[in-house]
Amino acid sequence: MRVDRVELRRIFLPYVAPFITSGWREEGSHAIIVRIEADGIVAWGEAPVGANPFYNEENCKTAWVIQQDYLVPMLLEADLNGPEDVTPAFKRVRGNRMAKCGLEFTMWDLFARRAGRSLADYLGGTRARVPVGVSVGIQKDIPTLLKVVEDYLSEGYSRIKLKIKPGWDVEPTRAVRERWPDLMLQVDANSIYELADAAHLAELDPFNLLLIEQPLAHDDIFDHARLKTQLRTPLCLDESIVSPDHARWAIDLHACDIINIKPSRIGGLADAKRIHDLAQAAGIPVWHGGMLETGIGRAINVALASLPNFSLPGDISANDRYFQRDIVANPFTLNPDSTLTVPQGIGHGAVVDEAFLDEVTVERWVAER
Ligand code: NPG
Numbered sequence: 001m002r003v004d005r006v007e008l009r010r011i012f013l014p015y016v017a018p019f020i021t022s023g024w025r026e027e028g029s030h031a032i033i034v035r036i037e038a039d040g041i042v043a044w045g046e047a048p049v050g051a052n053p054f055y056n057e058e059n060c061k062t063a064w065v066i067q068q069d070y071l072v073p074m075l076l077e078a079d080l081n082g083p084e085d086v087t088p089a090f091k092r093v094r095g096n097r098m099a100k101c102g103l104e105f106t107m108w109d110l111f112a113r114r115a116g117r118s119l120a121d122y123l124g125g126t127r128a129r130v131p132v133g134v135s136v137g138i139q140k141d142i143p144t145l146l147k148v149v150e151d152y153l154s155e156g157y158s159r160i161k162l163k164i165k166p167g168w169d170v171e172p173t174r175a176v177r178e179r180w181p182d183l184m185l186q187v188d189a190n191s192i193y194e195l196a197d198a199a200h201l202a203e204l205d206p207f208n209l210l211l212i213e214q215p216l217a218h219d220d221i222f223d224h225a226r227l228k229t230q231l232r233t234p235l236c237l238d239e240s241i242v243s244p245d246h247a248r249w250a251i252d253l254h255a256c257d258i259i260n261i262k263p264s265r266i267g268g269l270a271d272a273k274r275i276h277d278l279a280q281a282a283g284i285p286v287w288h289g290g291m292l293e294t295g296i297g298r299a300i301n302v303a304l305a306s307l308p309n310f311s312l313p314g315d316i317s318a319n320d321r322y323f324q325r326d327i328v329a330n331p332f333t334l335n336p337d338s339t340l341t342v343p344q345g346i347g348h349g350a351v352v353d354e355a356f357l358d359e360v361t362v363e364r365w366v367a368e369r
Contacts, residue, residue, distance in 0.1 A: 001080045001114075002369060005037040006072045006103070010064060010363040011294075015322055019292060020137040022165030022192040024054035031294055032063055032099075033327070033357065034106045043110035044352055045300065047102025048264050048291035055190070055291075056098070056218065056239065056265065063099035068365060071096075071103055076369045083108040084270045097242060097267030104268030105300050109347045118303070119348040123273060125306030129339035131313040133159030133184065134321060135290060138168055142175045149176055152321075158338035159184035159210070159313040165192050170203045177207040184313065188213040191239055195223045198230040210312060211236040211258050221246065225255035234258055238289055242266055244274040251282045258312065262289040263304055264297070272304060280309035290315030295328030299343060299350035302332065306342045316340060327357045 014028035032047040047067075049060040070093050078089040086104045093100070112122035134157045139145040149160055162173060164187045173187055186209050193201060193215045201215055211234045216223050218239035228235045234257035241247050241259055243266065250256050259279050263272035279286050288305040291297070293316075301316045318340065319331035329351040332340045343349025 001038055003036055003038045003075050003078070003080075005366065005368045006075065007035040008064070008067055008072070008365045009033045009357070009361045010060060011327070011357070011360045012362050013294060013323055013327065013360045015292065016320075016324055018137075021163045021188075022138070022190045024050070024052055026050055026292070029292060029294055029323075030060040031297065032060065032067065032102050033294070033296060034102045036103070036106045036110055038110055039114060041110055041113050043106050043113055043347065044296050044350065045102050045104075045106030045109060046294055046297035047098050048293045048297050049098050058096060058098045063096070063102070064363075066093065066096045066099040067103065068367075071099060072367045075103055076367060080107065083111045087268050087270050098264050100267040101264040104270070105263070105297075108269050109300070113347040116346055118342075118344050118346065119300065120303040120306040120342045123269060123303055123307065125303060125342060126308045127306045127342060129335060129337070129341050130288070130302055130305040130310065130316070131159070131339050132316050132334070133157055133161060133313040133338070134317045135161040135188065135315045136163065138163050138165065142172055145172050146175060146179060149180070153180070153183075156334050156336055156338055157317065159186070161186045161188055161213075161315065163187075164189050170200075173204055173207050173209070184210055186210040186213065186236075188238070189215040191216060191218040195227055198227050201227070202231055205232040209233045213260060214238040214240065221250050221253055221255045224250070225253040228255060228257070236260055238262070239265070241275065244271055244278060247275040247278050251278065251284060257284065259284055259286045260289040261286045261304070261310075262291060263300070264291055265289070269300070269304060273307070276307050276309050285309065285311045287312035288314030288316055290317070292322050294323070295319050295326040295331055296348070296350045296352065298332060299328070299348040302340050302342055303348055313338065325356065327353055327360065329353045
């Protein structure tokens with residue numbers, strides 16, 4: 001298959017509330033929305049890039065340039081037999097995985113549509129509903145945190161993730177655990193600690209957490225393997241796992257108990273699926289992370305999370321947890337059992353609200369064969 005036309009849009013879509021982690025604060029989505037035409041079919045995808053290179057090396061401007069100067073021309077040149085051919089077509093471009101994912105996701109949607117199948121089914125998904133939780137950013141004080149958690153629990157979320165950083169770790173976690181002794185609870189450090197903090201991180205052990213996510217450097221595997229021997233809390237890697245090779249290294253080094261899969265961090269769904277399969281074979285559970293995607297990326301996440309080894313709740317909350325109004329006409333709503341329903345229609349199933357997308361578009365660019 002040859003691609004006929006690629007349209008990229010940079011958007012700005014405000015969040016319902018700013019999102020604050022150990023390393024950054026974002027007021028809204030700066031995603032790049034992708035629309036591709038091929039064989040008379042139209043497909044949509046999203047690169048959920050942020051304003052700053054504080055999670056990984058990319059931001060919405062670097063991804064925009066790399067897509068225009070390299071990835072889109074490579075895609076227009078390629079003859080593709082299936083969506084697995086997209087990542088190899090980008091091989092000469094090092095890294096820049098979030099820039100790559102926007103185009104790769106869109107081609108999965110396109111091939112699934114051409115096959116008349118849902119994206120979930122096309123990827124090998126086996127579940128009709130996926131369990132989800134909510135990720136709670138850093139709050140100004142503990143009473144505010146307890147109120148925010150209480151509100152999410154009353155909306156029906158059954159798993160809470162707390163963002164932590166030095167000075168906001170043991171005490172907020174203790175406060176939430178004491179108030180809700182049976183809650184599924186986990187924490188995420190976004191690479192802010194060092195191996196020398198091991199004894200401090202072990203103070204989280206009594207709180208019966210599902211996991212601690214990415215305490216050490218964004219590109220480290222080795223020190224995480226050392227840290228793991230000093231913690232009882234299961235250790236999960238996020239930022240460090242950017243390819244199937246990284247997953248294999250982490251598994252071989254016993255650097256993690258659990259892996260967070262974000263297909264955008266990994267550069268696409270094909271490699272995300274490979275990591276899912278590798279982890280499954282090694283007895284390592286995975287769960288689906290989130291990048292505060294719009295409704296387009298969210299539908300892609302839900303499809304991937306329907307694969308069988310996604311055995312912990314994902315950071316894929318209902319659309320209204322992120323945006324007052326989303327760029328899709330069919331937002332996900334939370335089911336009473338803290339799940340989202342996997343779309344069964346053709347492709348990823350998100351119906352783009354093109355009029356509203358026009359309103360939030362900051363810049364638009366088109367390339368044709
Ligand atoms: O619900 O999508 C969500 C947010 C989940 O905490 C979340 N994401 O570090 O995992 C993370 C964090 C993140 C957000 C990372 C934006 C990168 C960008």
